[in-house]
Amino acid sequence: MSTDHMSTPTKIRVATTWLDGCSGCHMSFLDMDERLIALAERIEIVYSPLVDTKELPEQVDVGILEGSISSEDDLEKAKTFRKRCKLLVSLGDCAVNGNVPSMRNHFKLADVMDRAYRENVTLQPQIPTREVPALLGTVKPIHGVVPVDIFVPGCPPRADAIWHVLSELIEGRIPDPSQVTRFGA
Amino acid sequence: MHLEDLAEKAAEFRAEEAGIQREVRVCVAASCQSSGSLAVMEALEDACGDGKGTCRVKGVGCMGLCSAGPLVSIADKDCSLDESVLYRDVTPADAPEIMGSVCGSPVERLRCPTDQPFFARQHKIVLENSGFIDPDSFKGYVAVGGYAGMVRALSEMTPADVLREVTTSGLRGRGGGGYPTGLKWSTVAKMPAGQKYVICNADEGDPGAFMDRAVLESDPHRVLEGMAIAAYAVGANKGYIYVRAEYPLAVERLQTAIRKAKRAGFLGSKVADTQFSFEVEIRLGAGAFVCGEETALMASIEGLRGQPRPRPPYPAESGLWGCPTLINNVETFANIAPIVREGGDWFASIGTERSKGTKVFALAGKIRNTGLIEVPMGTSLRDIIEIIGGGIPDGKAFKAVQTGGPSGGCIPEAHLDIPVDYDSLKTLGTMMGSGGMIVMDETSSMVDVARYFMEFCMTESCGKCIPCRTGTWQMHGLLDAIAKAQGTHADLALLEELCEVVQATSLCGLGQTAPNPVLSTLRYFRDEYEEKLQRAEL
């Protein structure tokens, strides 16, 4: 992390995305309210569902992932984030431990699909095959597929916790989120 | 009863056999029985019948070379041809020919030379009667000097004298840990008088170990005698033998032995006409390896789930039903009678500085002579494997020898010259254990071996403490991934860390030693792991 204070501090380039989750962690991020303004002076969001950019840049300082790895698409995104981000953050319980999406792990994938797309559907029950990414057999936390540097548990982590983590990163320190959040918090 | 009375009895029992000119000994221990020795014995009995009672066919205990069973030995009176002739791989059809042979011209085609190192290099104390006496015969045991140790202790020694002999002998527990037996006994003896127990741990659970089984099946009275001496020394009047239900033959022979010893007044109230009383009861295990751990074993005797409890308090202080309890394993008790009989100094003259006496090993795996051996402590592994064991069959190369079962480790070629004793094995990252020695050749994968033992520990974990219950599951998963060439370097790092945590935090010995097979294969065969990781990461 750059701590070069000679001139105007360079902004930290941050990318975020949501994988299999409810996007609640991103909502919690927005709950930072007026602190977002202060944050905007220190970080630059280069890619996120919250902004318009459609391409993840090649070089990113901090990548923040919400949600678990449930589909081929999630897996690809996580790998790309890992490749392009210096630091990777797992934000929220789904990213950190699989949380609610992982509750389907107790069932066979085919049974889950049947329940969702056949048993409870009255009109044209069928399992979608096109334009939706294939689901993986087992839902995993992000660090189950790529190395992760910082874990911010919580469902969702409170805005204060996210603020703490980002502030520490801005100051060039590696945060210890267990001071401010926990599983299920 | 005094020693002279016992000697008189022994002489009397021997005299009953005076008319027998030829004794045919057929091994009827489990391994030879599995190879059909009972049918051989029957055929020999048929062929033996000259009606004059001068020939006797006798079922005896283990003769050691199990891979060549059924084994039969013939001893002809007044024939000095190495005292007896040993035959291997005998079938019922061979019986007439064997019985027809006369002193001096044995059946060469079946002959198993007894001057080969497998027999010649052994030194038998625990197995001294094994293969000679009928395990079901009380008279047979007394005739060869059995119960002399007990009678000597009861009639000529105080409990303190016995403790002194056992301490002087330097005997250490043969169950694995190597705790000094004299010290253990003294601790129980020092507890205030009252109800005390003696337990014989015959829950031989290490896969690949069958020493205790052989002792129980071949010479059960020896174990009872050892227990009785122990009970006298520590002030106990009740003993339990906790034996695996998987050893029905051993159980049967123990039951017979207890019944006969009791009838002869050598167990029960007023043992050998003294004020000392000692009752022995058998308790069956029910398929739980963890019950080899002493606190779990006691829980099992109490009719509970065999889960260990934290120590201290040690059993010597608070054991069975909260009473002071002495627990030793079969082989330890089997050493007691000779020690009392011959003296602690005699025993201490055998073996090494810190490991006295002999040790029985069960040789198995990729080795030519599979079976049971007894050698002085300090014999080198190389002697045991290459000379006594006859080396590796099928022209394969030696890779490792595993000692100590699921708690032990694998020793590579480079360390084969170390003397086998408690302390040397420990420095190699393994342990003596109960005496199983599994030899592996170049075709064995050490990652597979580690996974095998971890699977064992995982399924045998009692479930009480977290590190063992779930740590072994995790380690097994990681080993499985690595063995299937699906593991990463991160997996290996995690495996090593789990090894440390499980070792340091588990409640009992099972968990504390469960990582040993992994750690020792990593220490000597790390390249085999690395190779699999590389294949996974290609």
Add this chain to the structure above:
Amino acid sequence: MPLPATQPNVRVVTLKIDDLDLSAREDETLIEVCRENKIPIPSLCHLDGLSVWGGCRLCVVELEGQNRLLAACSTRVAEGMRVHTNTERLQRYRRTLIELLFAERNHICSVCVSNGHCELQWLAQKCGVDHVRVPYRQQPYPVDSSHEMFRLDHNRCVLCTRCVRVCDEIEGAHTWDVMGRGSDCRVITDLARPWGESDTCTSCGKCVQVCPTGALVKQGTSVGEMVKDQHFLPILARRRHAR
């Protein structure tokens, strides 16, 4: 587990825990002395008023001059002991043990009725467990809602056996026990039949109150609503003991 009977004349010993000079009765265990003196020791199976179990291993401490770690719950104090309760090594081991527990069953805190009032969740935070490095076992377990007042969710059970002990030692019913072995262990009522069919359960609810997690809860509670109250335990234990 019965520790040896205490002497009628109990002596006092002095010892050092984390550089604090302390005195204690010689029949006390390390965890009791630590709790008295507000030295935090993590533990899941130990509970004041129940017998010692020694299963969770979270309370392991270092004793100077000894290589082996000791469980504070099952180690009596001794004169001159020098104990360390929170070294880097111990912290690392405790983190791993908690991770192992989270991976063993399906503790999904966010949808648990005990969320916010769970000892496991709380310990994870205290010990700095912010993720679980080992793979999850992914073994599904049943939920038993057959009892009219209480519910048992095996997915959240840590096998601390507090329920078994309180039912046996305090209530005297011994409705609970543990079946199976290793990771297949499960707490059971009677012959492992549904709890609601138990003819030995007195529905006293002590098991629910002592359960550290959301494994045993009251019916009708929703996420985060299950708050447990264990203050009864030392009082009952003392009175039972006095008889």
Add this chain to the structure above:
Amino acid sequence: MTLQQAKPPLPSADKRWKLVNATMRRNGYAGHALIETLHSVQDAFGFLDEISLRFVAASLDLPLSKVFGVATFYHIFMLKPKGRHTCVVCTGTACYIKGAGELLDGIQARYEVAPGETTQDDRLSVLSARCVGACGLAPAAVLDGDVLGKQTSDTLIAKLEELD
């Protein structure tokens, strides 16, 4: 305060219950005779069912959950009836090194049963043991009580095929 627990009546007229009762009587109906008693039930009936567990619990005055906990802790106790024949494959270290895995794989391939399972037609139960102590004969299996040494998958299956 002593509340004597009356001994329960035998579950049925089946003579085997008397053997079970004898074991308990010999041990003075003490709770610590539980494992011995379960052994005698299994010896007599081949497995432990709910009736027998309840009878033993009541006779020894033990909690049901404790009896069930013990019965499921020890691997030797079976809660379901076994097949007409039982084949125990030894998976001790010596047998493992010499190919016990292949024996189990062979049985699995031929009869589609894993250790601990019984064939659909109740003909054969397959079990694995942690060491039957016949290491000199590795790999070994025990078929209806008889030890078969130095087996290969083919020889063992040939033996199993001969069963009725």
